[in-house]
Structures are given as C-alpha cells and as structure tokens.
Amino acid sequence: MDTLASLLHTSPAIAWMGVKIVIVFSAVMLLASVWTWVERRGAAMIQDRIGPNRAALFGKIRILGLAQLLADGIKFFFKEDLEPTDANKGLFWLAPFLAFVPAMMGFAIIPFGRDFTSGGHVYHLSVLDPGNGMGMLYPLAIGGLAVYGVLVAAWSSNNKWSILGGMRSSATMVSYEIGMSLAVVSLFMTTGGYDPSEIIAAQGHLPWHWNVVPQFLGFIVFFTCMFAETNRLPFDFAEGESEIVAGFNTEYGSMKFSLLALAEYAHLMTASALVATLYFGGWQVPFVAHPSVGLSILSFLIKMLFFAWVFVWIRWTLPRFRYDQLMHLGWKAMLPLSMLNLIVHAWLMSHGR
C-alpha cells in the first residue's frame, strides 16, 4: 500500500481509500449484474423451467448462460434512447441516477472483512472507517433517499401508470420506515453503539450470540421492511406489472431502464449486506475467534449472498400484496412488534441481563 501511495504521490490513507472504493463498488456492480442472471435462472428452476442458458461467448462457450449479462448489457447500450414528448426531460434523465447512487452509497458503511494492521497502519475493510460518527444512521438515511429515484422517475415521465407506481411506492415508504428504524434502534440499545463495526464486535463469533437469536422479532420486522425498501416482490408496488403496466419505469428504455434495474439489484445487495451485518454477525466466522482476513471476507460474502438469494427465493414464492395490506402490516403489525421488541429489550437491560 505504501508503494502504491508513493507511486500515486498520495498518502497511504488516500490510496487505501481509493482501492477500497474501486473494490467495493466494482464488486457490488458485478454482483448486482450477476444477480439479474441468478434471479432469472433461480425463478426458472423454482418454476420447473430452465431459464436463460443459451447465450454463449463467441457462439460456443455456454457457461450456464452467464453470457446473458453481456448480451443484455450490449443490447441495452445499443437501443434507441426514447423519451416521451411531454416528459420533464431534466428529471427524466436524472431519475435513474437518483435511484442508482443511493443504492450503491448504502454499501459504503458496511465492514466486509476484519481490519488488519500492516506497516504500523490499521486498515479497515469498509469504505467509511469506523468512528465516523454516522454509523448505521447513514444507510438508513440513504435508504430513505432511494424512494426519490422511484418517485422522480414516476413523476417526470408524465404517465398515469408511472405516477400511480410512484405514489404507491412513496406511500409504502411512510408505513415501513418507522417499524424498521425501531427494530434497528433496539439493536443500538443492546449493543451500546451504532457503528456497524461495534455491532459486529458485540455479536462475537458464536452463532447463538448473534443478534438474530435474542432479537428474532426485530429480525423478522427488519427483513420484511427490507423487501419494501428494495421494492422487491411481495411489496413491489412501484412496478406492479399486472396492475399498472410496469409502474414507475413504464416510459424507460435502453440504458436508463438498465440503470433502474441495476439499481434495484444494487439495493438488494446493500440490503442483504445490512441484514448480514446487523443480525448475523457481519464478517464473524462461526466458532473461529480470530479469523484471517480472507476467511472473514469469505464469511461475509457467503452470508450476504445467502440473503440476496433469500430475496430472490421469496420473490418467486409469494404473490404481491395489495398496498393497503402493506399499510395494515406496517402500521398495525410491524410497528407494534418492533415497539414490543424495543420495550422487552429495554426491560431486560434494566434488569441487568
């Protein structure tokens, strides 16, 4: 790292930051695009189909249809970039970025491996070092921003279906965010801090000490809210394709649509990383007290990808809720449940347990 820094005429801290940003964002981008393929193949397998398996590199190397990603990307790049005549052009162009950037930004806080010391420096494996004062509040705030992408896309495209999708999405956001935040607040309380590295350190390496065991109720609430936040299927009101054409992205085509779709998968990755960090010990390796850096990264990746798979799995299991049902669920079930969770843990803590 020092040699890289001297080559670039910067300090090791800045060089390390640059390396982290490149690694994290390219990894999330790659995983997000691979997950479009996983989603389609997984859906096919669940429905006793086969899925996209014919796209091949140079027409020969089939590798389970993974070349579909490239084919899709190339196709989206070369499609005509249409926009409706009456659309609000500036916002119409801005919306995909508004959706994409918060989805990627949320990942910055998450420690994806154990920190290590080399040459007197402590290197933290998260883009934002611990102790930055934002902690877990940052991904929650950024997650709140994500709805703007949907809403702006919906509003600017001047389409009835789009605006219905956007309105539904913003209405759902109001109803799930409080329950989710309260679930996280009870984590802050039991941990005694809101920095993700503190939360991970407090959970330890034994699986029954991870937050999912004492706070199972909180986990259920948080995980359910993550579906609403990522606009994934049981709660994907923004794009109910059986009800409102394609919802907020009806008017989108070519690379702008691709960016909106990628944003959804990047959001999915961030959400599953959050679940792994908050409730499943982050990079902690089960039964290994002091894992090596590689092992901790591997452990984190496995947890994260498992939850990303659960997102896909649930999507192809459950039908879409009506959105008044989510209102009902958010206000009358999740909010009281996370309140109960908070109160029970507060009571337990006050009795010194």
Added chain:
Amino acid sequence: MGVVVKKVELSWLDRTYVWPVMKGMGITFRHFIKQLFTPTSKRYTIQYPDMKKQMPAGYRGLHELKRFEDGAIKCVACFMCAEACPARCISIEAEEFSNLNFTQGFEEKRPQVFKIDMLRCIYCGMCEEACPKDAIWLRNDYEVAAYDRLSMQFGKWDLMNTYAEADGKERISEDPIPSVPRRAIAM
C-alpha cells in the same frame, strides 16, 4: 338468491404470516432442488434445436407421397384429395402411362404434376382420409419452413422424398419404367 361466500378462518399460526411464508418457501425450494438435480434430458422443457419431440403416431405433419417397392408412385391422379382439401392447396395434373406388350398390356394414370402449397396447407389430414389408394400420408415431420415462398411449393418429387432419409430409402427423381400393372401389386 345470493351466494353466501364462506370466509376462510385462518388459524393464529397462519395469521402470523411467518409460518405460511416458510411453508411456501419450502415448496419452492423443493422444486428448485428437484429441477437443479434433474438431468437436462429429463426436464419438462425440450430444448428445441438440440432435442426434438417424438411426435405421436397419429400426428399430422409434413406429407409423403407413398411409392411402391420399385419406386413407382402409388397415386393414380384421381383428384379426390384435391377435391377434399378445404384449403385448396393441392393441384394435380394427370398423365397416362402404358406398357402395351402382348401378354400383360395395361394403360394407367398417374400424376405428372402433384403440387402442395405448404403455405396454404392446414394439415387437416382430409387428403389422407380421401385417398382411395393410401398414397398420401401425413407424417411426423413438423419442421416445414423456408426462406422464400417459392420453396414452400412442394412438387411431386419433393413430396415423394420427404421421408426418404428418415426411412432409409433412396431419393428418387424419375418414374421407373413400369413392368407390371399397378393393380396387380397387392396394396
């Protein structure tokens, strides 16, 4: 009289959502695993250019004009199929052929031109039903496609050779010299 809709009473376990969702996930996961470990040849999907469906015996696909052992066409150009055809896609021009030698002289009829417009054919099998000589069969080939309209006009020799490869017969492109009267050959 109105219909009384019975409301389903959910048990408290079902009303938590969590348990039914997990049951559903179990079902989908079972399907996933089953499909994942099924070899490609045993899956429901027939991956078309690589695998082809074996058509059932009664399938009405591409036509074949049947021939005798010596390669002579069975069709006697009676125009029954052309009459029966609801799509009017068969056009026949008949010709006479004869071998008027002194012991077994005969004079018979066969199609000189037998054309089916495959673009118009609806594969209904009426020609097969109407044929008194069992000379036209609809068989199991369903891949009837071409790059231009003209190649979809199947002539007499095309129709006689459509299943030559599949049956291991040789392709023929002219009528054999007749030796015995066709009516003498057992059907």
